[in-house]
Amino acid sequence: MIIPEFYNTLTHHIAPLKPSRPGPDPQDPLNGAEITLYSCGPTVYDYAHIGNFRSFLFADLLRRYLEIRGAVVRQVMNMTDVGHMTDDQIADGAGRDKLELAVEKMKENKKTGRALVENPNDPFQVADFFIQAFQQDALTLRLQVVMDHHAAPEAEKENIMPRPTRHIGEFISLIRTLISRGHAYVGSDGVVYFDVGSFPDYGALSGNSVDQLAHGAGGRTNEQAAKRHPADFFLWKPDQKHIMRWPSPWGDGYPGWHVECSSMAMSILGESLDIHTGGEDNIFPHHECEIAQSQCATGRPFVHLWMHARHLMVNGEKMSKSKGNFFTIRDLVEKGYDPLVVRYALLAARYRETLNFTLKGLHEAAAAITTLRDLAEKLLLAVAGVDEAAGDGLPSTRTALSQLAQTLDPADLDMLTEFDRALAEDLNISAALAAVFIWAPPLLKQKTIGFPCARSALLALKRVDHVLQVAFPPVLPFDPAKLADIESLLAGRNAARAARDFAQSDAVRRQLLALGVELKDTPAGTTWRRCLAPAVPPA
RNA sequence: GGCCGGAUGCCCGAGUGGACUAAGGGAGCGGAUUGCAAAUCCGCGAUUCGUGGGUUCGAAUCCCACUCCGGCCUCCA
Incomplete structure (x- = not known):
């Protein structure tokens, strides 16, 4: 059997996949293997777009391929319901929160009469709304992890698509561990920072070095008195006024945005994962920081295989x-x-x-x-x-x-x-x-x-x-409300054809096409089915 | 400035030293069939792989230079 090889962002090489829990046959270790797969999911302050879904579908393709090779894949995809900063010019979490902006938008919608949630002031409701929307979209695209989540009993759902707001306690204990092991500190501003200087491998994934990060021309790090190194990133930010905040040993506030994936991945899948996927923009800083946090907390390798999907462009x-x-x-x-x-x-x-x-x-x-x-x-x-x-x-x-x-x-x-x-x-x-x-x-x-x-x-x-996941079932369901119209148009067309009025017959065909119905005339009669794409192709 | 990818026919996109007379899909063209229709079937299409050099018996594939495009460098899938 051919052992699959994948490009590992961390090593910059293509290498055979070595499951940490292989199957019984050394010739085909994938057959019967158990593979842990963590996929960075969406942030839920807006509808996910096709670029997001490209990256999720890549993870789905990977997972489903491993499955036909006989592996059992335990996949986790997070739903980021803690907001992240929009104007994050510096790595300390300044600026307005994305969820906060989403809440603002929701309030606007309510004013104009298009209320999407009951209470647009409630960031949890806003997050819930976009989580629902994401899952609906993902189900129509047949993302296996979301289908699993959908089918799972309530108690299991959080282990398939976890939400950071439900794991704050775990984040706090991870941060505690990092502080106690000397990898994190409380700055003079009261914010808890990760100390990149304490982790020599920081930068290995993205090809950066701590030094470059401090001096890079395009880098957005800058000197801040509160931090030991400009590249230090925050783990917990106390903020009494923040829209989402929780109590912590460092004051009421919110967690840094890299903590959630480290913490949830390890608590659900274990300290060392087989594969971690994401979009290419996640390489730095997000995954770089995940590696630093996780490995400094456990002393073990966090992820064996890092895979990243390139972005998509639209019309070039x-x-x-x-x-x-x-x-x-x-x-x-x-x-x-x-x-x-x-x-x-x-x-x-x-x-x-x-x-x-x-x-x-x-x-x-x-x-x-x-x-x-x-x-x-x-x-x-x-x-x-x-x-x-x-x-x-x-x-x-x-x-x-x-x-x-x-x-x-x-x-x-x-x-x-x-x-x-x-x-x-x-x-x-x-x-x-x-x-x-x-x-x-x-x-x-x-x-x-x-x-x-x-x-x-x-x-x-x-x-x-x-x-x-595109061929079955071969006949797609059709909006029953349109059925009567279609039947009557079809009857009219058959009558026109019987009378050899082909101009009329073709006119009806075009009408049906506009309704999303394509026809096939056979010796046994005319059959029809739903079109997969609109009748008129784009110019 | 640093790092990383890419350029293949009309379009999308495989192919990383010899079986390339360059996969596959889409669009197009010619023919069969049909209702001078839709659907279907048969056939056609890159002497050439961004440009210029080089290595080699042999290059889309390796090396050098150049041009252009894209990504990341603390919001981002």
């Missing part, structure tokens, strides 16, 4: 609200794109390349997904004709490929082998998809497909789709 430019190229998932759904089209578009480019997101790209994604859905539909039909239970009786999609070799037709096994191999090369999704799109057309072209073949191909496609 950095995404920003002022440029009007800022998209949320709900924006795109509003335009008529299926969320799974968005999933595919954000997933289909390699995570270490900058992705240029365009609406044209969404249409390309829709076309690609349609091929897979057509195949899924055909295979399910072929199997259902022989044995109703066959679709459910397949081996799990999480079965290592070596255990499926006997079950599969050679062409299907070849495709899956190539799919696995490509993803094993630092998640080369493009090459993996190429294998799928070489494999699928011959199956689609076969006029009929026998049961054993269909069953094997179905198993193969389901395994691929365990990772991709």
Whole structure:
């Protein structure tokens, strides 16, 4: 078996993944391994945008790939409900809090009659609102960790998607430990700072050195009397007036924004994690500081493999609200794109390349997904004709490929082998998809497909789709409210066709297309299905 | 200023020394089929990989220089 290799931001090298709890087979340690994975999640003072979701989907791709290789992945994704500073010119947490700004916005909304929460003065309600919105979006994109959280019993939820505001006590004890071990101190301003000088490896992840950080031309550190070193960052800031504050040995205040991930990751997953993911902007300072805090507190390596997704651009430019190229998932759904089209578009480019997101790209994604859905539909039909239970009786999609070799037709096994191999090369999704799109057309072209073949191909496609999550179910549900309109338009079109009034027939087709319905005329009659993308492609 | 990535056909995007006559997707074009339709099927498309040098029997792939683009350097996925 090929052992997957991934690029480690910390070492700057691609290296084989070595699970800390491998499976029983030394040749295939991933099969049966337990892997701990911590993914930096969203801050919840606004709707998450497609850039956020690219990074979360990259983690989802990684996780789902490890799963089809037979690993059990324990993934945690935090929901940052403590605000962070917006004007953080210096590393001490000055400036206005993002949640505070969100609260302001909510109040504005209330004035204009668009109240989103009951009490817009309550930062907890505001955070709750955006957490709900994030989870709704994430579920439509089929992020496994959020699906797990959704399905989990109440007592387990906090171990899947923890919220910092519910772990303040743990943060305080972590900070205490750091102070007692000489890695943190209370400055003359009463703020608790981490002492970067006490951790020689500070800067290893980002390629900085403590010295450079102090003198970097673009660096935003500056000398402050209260701190020992300009790069020292705060762990606890006492602030009697802050919008969110908790009691602590250093006075009422709030925790530093790096503490939450260190603390929650270690308390839920253990002191040493297999993998930690995030967006590239997290490398410095966030993950650098996490390493410092965690390793100074435990004396053990914090994370074996650091993986970071590159940012995405929109229409060749950095995404920003002022440029009007800022998209949320709900924006795109509003335009008529299926969320799974968005999933595919954000997933289909390699995570270490900058992705240029365009609406044209969404249409390309829709076309690609349609091929897979057509195949899924055909295979399910072929199997259902022989044995109703066959679709459910397949081996799990999480079965290592070596255990499926006997079950599969050679062409299907070849495709899956190539799919696995490509993803094993630092998640080369493009090459993996190429294998799928070489494999699928011959199956689609076969006029009929026998049961054993269909069953094997179905198993193969389901395994691929365990990772991709775009092909099943092949027919998407449709807004029932529109159903009557569609039926009557369809009847009218059939009448026009019977009368050979093709101009009228085509006019109705265009009407249906505008409603998000595409038609297929077959000898057996006309069938229709929901479109995955709006009818008119962008210019 | 420091550090890090990138430039492949009309677009997106694999390929990191010989099986590259450069994967795959999208758009386009020609044909079959059809209702001079949609869907589907068949076929076509980079003598070339940002520019200029070099190494090599051999370079998209290695080295040097240059041009351009992007990211980070304490808000950020």
